[in-house]
Amino acid sequence: MNTKLMLINKNTLESLEEKDVLKIVEKFTQTGIDVLSADFGFMFWKRENQDTYQLVYTSPKTPYTPSLPRKRGYNYKASLGRIPYFISNPKRDLLPYMKSLVIIPIFYKSHQYGNIVLCFNKKRVFVSEEEPLIMTLSNSAAQVLTIHKNNKKTERDSVKLLKQKEEFFNIVSHELKTPVTTIKGFSQLLGNKIQKTDTQTRFFLDKIDTQTDKLVRLINSLLEVSRLENGKLEFKKCNFELSALVKRVVEDLNIAIASHTISYSNTSKFWISGDDDRMEDVVTNLITNAAKYSPSGSKIKVSVREKSGLAHVEIEDFGFGILEKDHQKVFGRFFRSKISNKENLPGLGLGLYISNAIIKYHSGTLDFKTKKVGMGSIFYFSLPYSGHKINT
Amino acid sequence: MIFIVEDDPDICDLFKILLEDQGFKTTTFSDIKDFEKEIKLHKPDLMIMDVYVHGEDGASMTKNLKNRKETANIPIILVSAKNSLEKIAKESGADDFVSKPFEVNDLISIVRKHLQLH
Numbered sequence: 001m002n003t004k005l006m007l008i009n010k011n012t013l014e015s016l017e018e019k020d021v022l023k024i025v026e027k028f029t030q031t032g033i034d035v036l037s038a039d040f041g042f043m044f045w046k047r048e049n050q051d052t053y054q055l056v057y058t059s060p061k062t063p064y065t066p067s068l069p070r071k072r073g074y075n076y077k078a079s080l081g082r083i084p085y086f087i088s089n090p091k092r093d094l095l096p097y098m099k100s101l102v103i104i105p106i107f108y109k110s111h112q113y114g115n116i117v118l119c120f121n122k123k124r125v126f127v128s129e130e131e132p133l134i135m136t137l138s139n140s141a142a143q144v145l146t147i148h149k150n151n152k153k154t155e156r157d158s159v160k161l162l163k164q165k166e167e168f169f170n171i172v173s174h175e176l177k178t179p180v181t182t183i184k185g186f187s188q189l190l191g192n193k194i195q196k197t198d199t200q201t202r203f204f205l206d207k208i209d210t211q212t213d214k215l216v217r218l219i220n221s222l223l224e225v226s227r228l229e230n231g232k233l234e235f236k237k238c239n240f241e242l243s244a245l246v247k248r249v250v251e252d253l254n255i256a257i258a259s260h261t262i263s264y265s266n267t268s269k270f271w272i273s274g275d276d277d278r279m280e281d282v283v284t285n286l287i288t289n290a291a292k293y294s295p296s297g298s299k300i301k302v303s304v305r306e307k308s309g310l311a312h313v314e315i316e317d318f319g320f321g322i323l324e325k326d327h328q329k330v331f332g333r334f335f336r337s338k339i340s341n342k343e344n345l346p347g348l349g350l351g352l353y354i355s356n357a358i359i360k361y362h363s364g365t366l367d368f369k370t371k372k373v374g375m376g377s378i379f380y381f382s383l384p385y386s387g388h389k390i391n392t
Numbered sequence: 393m394i395f396i397v398e399d400d401p402d403i404c405d406l407f408k409i410l411l412e413d414q415g416f417k418t419t420t421f422s423d424i425k426d427f428e429k430e431i432k433l434h435k436p437d438l439m440i441m442d443v444y445v446h447g448e449d450g451a452s453m454t455k456n457l458k459n460r461k462e463t464a465n466i467p468i469i470l471v472s473a474k475n476s477l478e479k480i481a482k483e484s485g486a487d488d489f490v491s492k493p494f495e496v497n498d499l500i501s502i503v504r505k506h507l508q509l510h
Contacts, residue, residue, distance in 0.1 A: 170474075177473035178400055181493035185406040188496040192413070216493060223475060 004035045004133055012140040021148055025057045028141040029116050032104060033059055035133060038118040039097075042066050044075065045114040053114060063097050066117070075115055078103035082112075084134040086126045100124035104134055108142040116141070162230050169226040173219045180219075184212040221350045225333065228357050235361055239386070240276035242311050243269050243304040249283045250302050259296040262287060266304040270311035271387035274362045282358050282366075285351040286315045286379045293337060294319025294376060306390075310364070310382040318376040322368070330368065331356045359383070394503070395436040396420045397427045397453075398471070399445045403492070407440055410496055411503065424448040431457070435466060438506055440490075443472035443480060451484040458485035467506035 011031045015024045029041045040062040044053035053069050069075030078085035085103040100120040106113040116138075187208040194201050227233045243266040250264040272279070283302075290300045294317040301316040322330060322337055329335045336349040352366075359366040364383035371377065394416050398404040404420050411418050419436070421427035424445045439457075441450045454470060457463040470481045473492040481489035488502050 173475075174473045177492050178403065181473065182400075182402040182406060184493040185403070185410070185496055189406070189410060189413075192496070212493065220475070 005136065007031060007034060008133070008137050008140060012144060015144050016147065018148070021145070022056060024141075024144055024148060025114075025116075028106075028137065028144075029057055029059060029118075032102075032116055032118045032134070032137055035137065036102065036118055036130065038102070039121045041116060041118040043114055043116045044069055046079075046112050056114070062119075064095065069115070074101070074103055075117070078105050078115060079112060081105070082107050084131065084138060086131070086134075088125055089123065097121050100126075102126070102134065104138045104141075106138055106141045106145065108146045111146075113142065113145050166226045166230050166232070169223050173223045176219050177216065180212050180215055184209060187212075218348060221348055221354065224354055225350055228354065233357065233361075235275040235278060237273065238276060239271055239273050240279070241269055242272050242279070242313070242383070242385070245276060245280060246283050246302060246304050246313060249280055249287065253284065253287050253291075257288070257291045260291045260294065260298060260300050262291075262300045262302060264302045267391055268304070268306050268311075269387075269389045269391065270304070270306075270383070270385040272311065272362065272383055273386050275358075278358045279362070282355040282381070283313070283315075285355050286381075289351060290315050290317035290319065290377075290379070293317065298376075306388065307382065311385045311388075312380060312382045314378055314380040316376065316378045321370045321372065321374055321377050324370075327370070331366070393434070393436045394418045395427065395431070395439045397424060397439065397445055397450060398422065398442040400442075403442075407499075410499065414500055414503075416503070422446070424450065424453060427453075431463065435463065437466070438503060439466060439468045440503075441468055441470055441486070443470055443474060443477065451480050451486075454484040454486050469502060469506065 008031055011027055015027045018024050018027065025043050025045070029043050032038065033041045040059045042058040042062055043056055044066075045056040046053055053075070055066055055068065058066065074085060074087060074090075082105055084105070087102070088100050090099075090101070098119045099122050102118045104116040104118070106116065187205050191202060191205045191209075194205075224233060247264055247266070250262050254262050287300060287302065294300070298318045300318075301314070303314045303316075305312055305314075320337075326335070326337055330337075331352050333353045334349040335352070356366045359381045362383050364381055366379070366381040368377050368379045394411055396404060396407045396411075396418055398407060398420065399422050401422065404422060408418050408420055419430070421430065422445070425448075427445075441454055443450045450472075451470065454468050457466070457468060467487040468485075470477065470484065470486040470489045471492060471494075472480070472489075474480065475491075477489050477491050480486075487506055490499055490502060
């Protein structure tokens with residue numbers, strides 16, 4: 001008896017892994033067949049909120065297509081009783097190949113999933129020890145089916161929630177971009193109308209322009225995150241040379257970030273297959289972060305080389321470093337490092353989160369090493385490449 | 393003549409002033425139905441079309457205009473704050489697109505390009 005109980009327990013645990021409800025039904029029907037050495041079995045599934053059944057599983061050796069339960073038949077009696085119904089000697093002959101049978105209603109609280117029916121070709125006498133065993137099978141099936149049902153519901157709810165969130169972000173971003181378009185457009189229009197000598201007004205207008213661009217970038221980051229979480233972040237497919245891309249970003253940022261000197265070195269050229277625009281976003285993000293978290297006037301070193309068969313890009317700064325307590329959170333959403341426990345720097349803390357997803361999409365890894373706190377950090381990423389050429 | 397179909401009154405003004413400053417004549421529509429009536433009577437040299445105009449679909453309108461013989465050759469520039477604008481523009485057959493917010497000089501050069509004024 002113990003081995004039979006162990007079989008039920010083992011199959012119950014295994015069925016918890018099943019994603020498909022029909023597989024669960026199959027597993028429990030088969031377990032019942034094995035436990036009682038039945039010849040065949042099947043399951044009637046009760047339709048939601050109805051008093052009718054449908055046949056959802058028949059075991060391989062079932063010699064006929066079982067007809068659906070009849071009112072006042074054994075199945076209805078078993079359902080009313082809610083406990084396994086052992087019929088050793090049916091009042092009238094059912095079918096030539098069904099001399100005895102067991103009907104196992106699967107109930108969780110008042111909800112009935114259906115009935116498992118186990119059949120015997122020859123007359124079978126049931127022993128009293130078999131009753132608790134079949135009760136265990138019935139309860140286990142009910143529990144697994146309930147867990148499965150709840151998991152499905154949670155899955156559906158979370159998909160719905162993510163969709164609602166994306167819709168919300170879409171609407172918000174659209175609504176925010178409309179006034180930004182007006183502000184940006186009219187300030188540029190004003191810029192076209194003022195005297196060339198009016199440098200102060202131009203300076204003010206440039207500030208408005210820079211800040212509206214920043215606002216748009218923030219709105220776009222939020223949108224990107226919501227897409228990322230929905231698996232809807234789009235990537236284009238092209239081939240690009242990585243060192244040239246990094247060099248171009250360094251050159252652009254050397255102009256944009258006047259506070260730091262960004263050096264660039266490379267030993268090789270690497271052809272990568274993927275999305276060059278998004279890769280540019282990653283490099284830009286890593287370098288601007290390096291500038292944000294290091295003192296004005298310090299250096300930022302950027303290099304591209306081959307390492308362990310991968311293209312390896314490093315961005316080294318000589319800034320504040322990352323506190324050890326933050327190491328686990330760096331690539332998390334909305335993480336912003338605090339410099340020496342002082343105030344937060346501006347930003348939403350989404351750059352590394354998005355960058356990490358982009359690098360992963362390219363089958364690479366993004367990570368960092370921190371030198372001693374106060375000595376700076378090195379952020380690096382490695383990517384597989386399709387072509388390689390050592391610089392001569 | 394440039395037709396501007398845009399439901400936000402401020403952005404509509406922005407397009408109008410911007411293009412009129414460049415010497416273009418403009419007519420603005422905040423309602424796609426008014427625009428539909430007008431396009432049957434007069435043909436502009438170029439159209440600037442918002443993707444959503446008071447819930448109406450400017451992209452479908454673009455597709456429609458591109459399928460009609462009498463309007464197929466009039467350049468249409470789709471504008472929107474939607475990130476998927478490039479895809480929408482391609483699918484609708486628009487000649488070009490401008491994402492909101494935009495650089496005013498970019499818009500002017502795109503308009504000039506399609507009017508072949510360099």
